[in-house]
Amino acid sequence: MKKIFFSILAIAALITFNSCNDDETPFDADADVLVLTRYSETGPPEFAAAYFVYANKSMQDVMVITPGGQ
Amino acid sequence: MELGADGNYTATFFKEPADEDYTSTPPTPGEYNFDILTEKNKEVLISDVLESNYVMPVEITSYALEDNTLSIGWEETASAEAYRVRFIQMTDDGENVYFATNFIEGDTLIVENATSNINYQGTPPQPGEDYTIEVMAYNFEADAEAELFYNIQSISTARRTITWE
The missing domain is CATH 2.60.40.10 (Immunoglobulins)
Incomplete structure (x- = not known):
């Protein structure tokens, strides 16, 4: 699954953010949480979350806190 | 929950599910908060709202x-x-x-x-x-x-x- 998202999303990130990669430019980032859906091998649908953070500069660490506090 | 970068490209962090992360229950709608530590050791907080409408497979x-x-x-x-x-x-x-x-x-x-x-x-x-x-x-x-x-x-x-x- 990794290639599905990163191939398309990383391109968008490069286009949008990498045009301003100097010390004078403030750090800027955008986050996206999304639902992935597929049918399980036995038939019923199953779900999972995916998380992305895109920035105009390098990051050291990113943590996500869900509405449930996890 | 910690996100990760793809190799040395550290301007994008992400976490995608493994097969075992899929469940019969959709993720909880609401506000997801992201705690970022920048390269300059500055903490930045941003958020994104997950809505309850999701698309089923074709x-x-x-x-x-x-x-x-x-x-x-x-x-x-x-x-x-x-x-x-x-x-x-x-x-x-x-x-x-x-x-x-x-x-x-x-x-x-x-x-x-x-x-x-x-x-x-x-x-x-x-x-x-x-x-x-x-x-x-x-x-x-x-x-x-x-x-x-x-x-x-x-x-x-x-x-x-x-x-x-």
């Missing part, structure tokens, strides 16, 4: 390879705003992408000159080998007017295996 209704033309059809699914179609081969190391569209609309994709347009690093599909057709349905956050890539609400995936002739 049903792939037809696929055929005739006269060097690959045609794929599917039933459109409720709330889908765009689709992407990929032609891939699953390997022990992951997947080789032979063909992928950008966002498209409708319920059909026709790829003419299939042996030219569908290839992996210049090599077309080989007769007798199995490949995967994948149709992904997308919907976007309600306030997403631009930059759709950053405002995806959900993605569903439907797959069929075909043997190349």
Whole structure:
């Protein structure tokens, strides 16, 4: 699954953010949480979350806190 | 929960689910907070809201390879705003992408000159080998007017295996 998202999303990130990669430019980032859906091998649908953070500069660490506090 | 970067490219962090992360219950709607530590050791907090509408997988209704033309059809699914179609081969190391569209609309994709347009690093599909057709349905956050890539609400995936002739 990794290639599905990163191939398309990383391109968008490069286009949008990498045009301003100097010390004078403030750090800027955008986050996206999304639902992935597929049918399980036995038939019923199953779900999972995916998380992305895109920035105009390098990051050291990113943590996500869900509405449930996890 | 910690996100990770892809190698040395540390301007994007992400976490995608493994097979064991899928459950019968959708993720909880609401506000997800992201705690970022920048390269300058500055903490930045941003958030994104997950809405409760998500898109279900399509049903792939037809696929055929005739006269060097690959045609794929599917039933459109409720709330889908765009689709992407990929032609891939699953390997022990992951997947080789032979063909992928950008966002498209409708319920059909026709790829003419299939042996030219569908290839992996210049090599077309080989007769007798199995490949995967994948149709992904997308919907976007309600306030997403631009930059759709950053405002995806959900993605569903439907797959069929075909043997190349």
